[in-house]
Amino acid sequence: TIFVITPTYARLVQKAELTRLSQTFLHVPQLHWIVVEDSPHKTPLVSDLLVKSGLTYTHLHMPTAKDRKLQENDPSWLKPRGVEQRNEGLRWLREDRRAQPGGDNQQGVVYFADDDNTYSLQIFEEMRSTERVSVWPVGLVGGMKYERPVIEGGKVVRFHTGWRPSRPFPMDMAGFAVSLKLVLANPESCFDGEAPMGFLESSFLQGLVTMDELEPKADNCSKVLVWHTRTEKPKMKREEALQAQGLGSDRAVEV
Amino acid sequence: TIFVITPTYARLVQKAELTRLSQTFLHVPQLHWIVVEDSPHKTPLVSDLLVKSGLTYTHLHMPTAKDRKLQENDPSWLKPRGVEQRNEGLRWLREDRRAQPGGDNQQGVVYFADDDNTYSLQIFEEMRSTERVSVWPVGLVGGMKYERPVIEGGKVVRFHTGWRPSRPFPMDMAGFAVSLKLVLANPESCFDGEAPMGFLESSFLQGLVTMDELEPKADNCSKVLVWHTRTEKPKMKREEALQAQGLGSDRAVEV
Ligand SMILES: O=c1ccn([C@@H]2O[C@H](COP(=O)(O)OP(=O)(O)O)[C@@H](O)[C@H]2O)c(=O)[nH]1
Ligand SMILES: O=c1ccn([C@@H]2O[C@H](COP(=O)(O)OP(=O)(O)O)[C@@H](O)[C@H]2O)c(=O)[nH]1
Ligand SMILES: [Mn+2]
Ligand SMILES: [Mn+2]
Numbered sequence: 001t002i003f004v005i006t007p008t009y010a011r012l013v014q015k016a017e018l019t020r021l022s023q024t025f026l027h028v029p030q031l032h033w034i035v036v037e038d039s040p041h042k043t044p045l046v047s048d049l050l051v052k053s054g055l056t057y058t059h060l061h062m063p064t065a066k067d068r069k070l071q072e073n074d075p076s077w078l079k080p081r082g083v084e085q086r087n088e089g090l091r092w093l094r095e096d097r098r099a100q101p102g103g104d105n106q107q108g109v110v111y112f113a114d115d116d117n118t119y120s121l122q123i124f125e126e127m128r129s130t131e132r133v134s135v136w137p138v139g140l141v142g143g144m145k146y147e148r149p150v151i152e153g154g155k156v157v158r159f160h161t162g163w164r165p166s167r168p169f170p171m172d173m174a175g176f177a178v179s180l181k182l183v184l185a186n187p188e189s190c191f192d193g194e195a196p197m198g199f200l201e202s203s204f205l206q207g208l209v210t211m212d213e214l215e216p217k218a219d220n221c222s223k224v225l226v227w228h229t230r231t232e233k234p235k236m237k238r239e240e241a242l243q244a245q246g247l248g249s250d251r252a253v254e255v
Numbered sequence: 256t257i258f259v260i261t262p263t264y265a266r267l268v269q270k271a272e273l274t275r276l277s278q279t280f281l282h283v284p285q286l287h288w289i290v291v292e293d294s295p296h297k298t299p300l301v302s303d304l305l306v307k308s309g310l311t312y313t314h315l316h317m318p319t320a321k322d323r324k325l326q327e328n329d330p331s332w333l334k335p336r337g338v339e340q341r342n343e344g345l346r347w348l349r350e351d352r353r354a355q356p357g358g359d360n361q362q363g364v365v366y367f368a369d370d371d372n373t374y375s376l377q378i379f380e381e382m383r384s385t386e387r388v389s390v391w392p393v394g395l396v397g398g399m400k401y402e403r404p405v406i407e408g409g410k411v412v413r414f415h416t417g418w419r420p421s422r423p424f425p426m427d428m429a430g431f432a433v434s435l436k437l438v439l440a441n442p443e444s445c446f447d448g449e450a451p452m453g454f455l456e457s458s459f460l461q462g463l464v465t466m467d468e469l470e471p472k473a474d475n476c477s478k479v480l481v482w483h484t485r486t487e488k489p490k491m492k493r494e495e496a497l498q499a500q501g502l503g504s505d506r507a508v509e510v
Contacts, residue, residue, distance in 0.1 A: 019375055020279060023275075118271035137508070224508060231487065239417060255400050
């Protein structure tokens with residue numbers, strides 16, 4: 001099973017994002033979607049979408065602590081997003097798996113999939129064989145066409161990245177998967193929301209693996225099979241003008 | 256069969272967009288994807304993607320006339336996009352269908368699906384029963400939460416839109432489908448690239464149908480089942496800096 005952990009938060013494009021993401025996952029055999037809402041409670045929008053998705057899923061929620069939450073007009077790099085949600089997904093997964101037969105020796109893979117990225121179906125086949133931590137390129141991330149581990153003799157020797165290649169693991173969240181075994185064997189490993197910018201992935205991976213142990217996928221990291229796409233925030237100028245006249249869109253219609 | 260006509264053009268996010276779109280369509284039975292590249296020739300990126308998609312498709316190309324093409328820094332509303340490509344899709348469809356048995360009386364539906372929108376699977380089931388022209392709401396379009404036809408007594412009586420509701424058909428491209436019969440019975444109907452802003456959909460529909468004949472779908476136009484999402488243009492600052500040093504991403508890697 002591939003356990004996919006997805007943080008998500010309420011915004012205009014949320015339903016659209018989760019809709020197309022669920023369509024992607026519906027093509028992937030043996031996928032368990034762990035959706036963690038950044039919210040003090042589960043919302044009906046996400047609950048309904050999950051029920052109707054046809055996927056195997058777990059629906060969780062965990063609000064980002066107020067002082068850690070990105071505000072409306074903050075630049076997007078100011079604070080890491082989705083941290084408490086990914087950690088909540090890990091907490092649930094560890095607890096749930098402890099209740100299963102097989103103890104710490106269960107087959108499975110854990111992947112962190114943000115709700116706005118684009119995933120080829122092949123990337124899920126690549127990650128299925130993860131022994132410890134597997135890695136591959138990510139397209140359109142970090143101001144680059146792609147970032148990727150550079151492979152020599154079948155091993156990761158350095159990273160192609162536009163910024164601080166000396167970070168322990170200068171990789172985007174979308175560029176690695178971890179075996180369930182390793183996650184269970186390290187019950188305290190999680191993401192550090194206080195990590196400096198660009199070090200969030202490293203904060204999790206540092207305790208789990210060394211660069212030497214990374215398993216290159218996607219044809220020795222030569223293929224881009226996942227893209228760090230971002231969706232534009234829709235303009236609502238006309239909506240606001242009409243609302244001021246009492247002629248706005250019906251709030252009862254879910255978008 | 257649902258014939259889906261999609262204009263597409265080369266840009267950084269093109270492969271990501273077409274990847275997730277193809278995953279959506281792969282869930283839809285009896286769908287024929289007509290992909291029309293805005294290009295003087297078919298590109299290997301799109302050709303390969305289509306071959307691997309598992310979909311029934313036709314791959315066409317038609318470059319936008321130079322004086323009609325939106326330039327790098329033009330605002331996106333300056334010129335309509337995808338016009339010549341949609342018309343080329345219509346031309347191919349009419350020609351191809353003429354060669355099939357059944358003449359002008361063939362079952363089928365034609366839908367214009369831009370490559371960056373988000374489509375629920377249900378919208379395809381809704382449009383399957385189109386007799387002439389069916390209509391439904393579109394989310395996140397025109398500066399509004401949604402635009403939609405307003406229904407009274409099962410008929411469209413006006414439109415909820417943020418701008419010039421008096422246009423003949425003030426609807427987005429994603430908000431209607433046309434029966435194949437009607438397309439074949441009107442062999443000259445196409446989109447007018449010279450239509451004033453906001454009148455492109457009207458230029459096509461005006462010759463085909465009256466407001467009174469429109470068939471409301473999506474529970475009397477009360478549900479949003481398609482979203483006019485747009486994908487951010489990725490920043491390439493680091494890439495350009497590295498390229499200047501000869502350390503840019505490998506051009507041979509397709510993104
Ligand atoms: O306040 C927030 C902002 C983002 N996210 C989620 O965290 C992940 C990463 O956020 P985003 O995609 O905005 O980051 P970026 O694209 O800038 O890396 C996504 O799954 C979001 O849905 C969240 O849970 N709460
Ligand atoms: O120069 C261009 C720009 C756009 N398009 C296509 O035309 C459609 C509409 O363009 P876009 O999504 O950019 O328009 P908007 O989102 O602003 O309505 C999409 O399928 C694009 O891929 C195109 O063929 N050539
Ligand atoms: Mn993102
Ligand atoms: Mn668009």
